[in-house]
């Protein structure tokens with residue numbers, strides 16, 4: 170395969186036009202949109218407007234006249250259309266970690282006397298840490314049980330209250346069969362909570378069709394919402410009234426501006442809000458989500474699979490003797506929008522690549538991760554990235570001692 174083949178693939182790409190919706194540095198090949206999505210081109214002017222006009226001129230009236238109060242629902246409804254949910258089933262609030270706490274706590278309290286929360290060893294750390302914190306807090310009412318990925322279904326029993334899994338694994342990109350796992354969980358009388366941080370915005374999802382109970386997801390990865398963007402949460406309509414989330418702040422109250430002493434939950438998904446929305450961050454997230462306007466998620470998924478297949482093929486052709494082990498599924502149906510390679514000197518190699526303008530990332534102890542934002546990653550970017558990977562390996566430049574010094578964020 171040659172670079173010109175990749176140019177031809179870009180010329181035939183029905184999503185090629187979407188790259189103009191982003192601002193990307195000329196000299197960088199950005200393969201880390203699974204950690205921080207690229208900057209939407211509309212964000213700088215929108216932020217200027219929200220700051221100067223809405224905040225500066227309209228001041229507190231903006232809560233009404235500029236729709237600030239509506240942002241959590243409005244952006245939630247837009248995300249709902251990307252993940253196969255109803256307009257009133259998703260709301261934007263807080264962080265993924267906090268949303269996990271709210272939903273897992275609500276589910277555990279609802280499911281008594283069942284008390285086991287089941288998750289996977291090696292799940293994303295914040296998910297495990299939040300569940301450990303909840304376990305400490307509720308005492309007898311919850312036991313966290315962590316099992317190996319392959320044993321999750323076997324671990325289902327009549328004691329299991331809730332299963333918490335991440336749809337696309339953050340290191341390997343391996344996907345769960347969302348529908349099949351959820352069915353098995355339901356058969357055992359448990360509730361299912363999916364973390365969609367590495368799948369929302371990268372592929373088609375069918376939360377309603379697949380009968381998902383609860384889900385959470387990240388705003389700053391494939392949804393391009395900006396660093397630390399607010400997260401989203403999904404509660405199926407059928408559960409919204411029967412669950413009670415414990416962070417019962419005033420924004421989740423039935424009538425926040427009546428200022429009464431006694432908490433009464435808002436109807437529907439609004440109950441799952443806690444405090445005042447972060448308007449500036451929400452304004453950026455709205456632009457991130459708008460980068461999907463007019464785009465079918467099926468096309469996003471198709472391109473994502475092709476980018477991944479191309480990367481693997483080029484690694485086999487160009488880096489065959491580099492000592493890499495493929496750490497992600499080869500079958501694109503079982504893989505999220507990323508490629509993972511394993512190498513004992515992964516950290517140094519990633520640093521060597523970054524010095525060459527290719528931004529991927531490293532996940533300890535030995536995983537090199539390359540994510541594809543199908544709206545802005547081109548096939549030639551994959552070509553150029555693997556070309557530079559091959560050069561880095563041939564040069565041994567990454568053995569240079571300076572690449573060994575680890576920064577705080579890898």
Ligand SMILES: *Cc1c(COP(=O)(O)O)cnc(C)c1O
Pocket residue numbers: 264265266267293295296335339364366367387400
């Ligand atoms: C990125 C990510 C998060 C992020 O959580 P924050 O609260 O935004 O820090 C959570 N879960 C998974 C699986 C992730 O990949």
